[in-house]
Amino acid sequence: MARDIAWALANSDLIHDRDTLESAIARMAQPIAADFAGSVPVFLTIMHGGLPFAGRLAMEIGALGVDLAFDYLHATRYRGATSGGELTWKHRPATPLAGRRVLLADDILDEGHTLRGIVQWCRDEGAAEVRIAALAVKKHDRCVDGVCADYHGVEVPDRYVFGYGMDFQEQGRNLPAIYALTDEALRNL
Incomplete structure (x- = not known):
């Protein structure tokens, strides 16, 4: 049964409000x-979820005097579903990565399968270094070996979370906070 964002909000807990998230992003910067002083890293926003976070993070980094070369990529395993499948590339960056330092900006590091594929692709393209900045890191013990956020803002519970880039059935990415569905709501999806 399709549910709308109003239903999701009514059946969720607020995990992190806007002020908390924006303070965390400023601290991350x-x-x-x-770490990137004296260089101009390729700042790759991972679409769609990473967009709100990446825009805010880029401005905070710029305010500290570090320039960034912007590009983006779109690789997904979810395509609107609640569990992931095979990595599908929708857009690869146009900026050559050979010899460059790369900073990936994404909304969440859950288990890391998608990010593992993206990091490997960047290395295959010759990136000198690849680091991950994730707004949120999910608390659990199912992470893919070797995949971790070099920089992260907040931790979130091992629940269905949405807002600030993360979606609820392709809705609510632009919510200025992070919410988690209640266990009962998840059972009724």
Whole structure:
């Protein structure tokens, strides 16, 4: 049964509000700016979910004096579903990565299957270094070996989360907070 975003919000808990998220992003920018000082990394936004976070993070990094070369990619395993399948590329970056430092910006690091494929692709393209900035990291013990966020803003529970780039059935990416469906709501999806 298809549910709308109003139903999802009525059946969710607020996990992180806007002020908390924006403060976390500002804090993330500091070590990133320090690590990339003196270089112009390729800043790859992972679409669609990474867009709200990446825009905010890029401005915070810029305010600290670090320039970024912008590009994006779109690779997904979900396509609107609640569980992932095979990695599907919808758009690869046009910027050559050979010899470049790369910073991937994504909304969430869950198990890491999608990010593992993206990181490997960047390395195959000759990137000198690939780092991951994720707004949220899900708390569980199912992470893919070797995939972790070099920088992250907040932790979220091991539940169906949405908002600030993450979707609920392709809805609610532009919500300025992160919510989690209740267990009962998830059973009624």
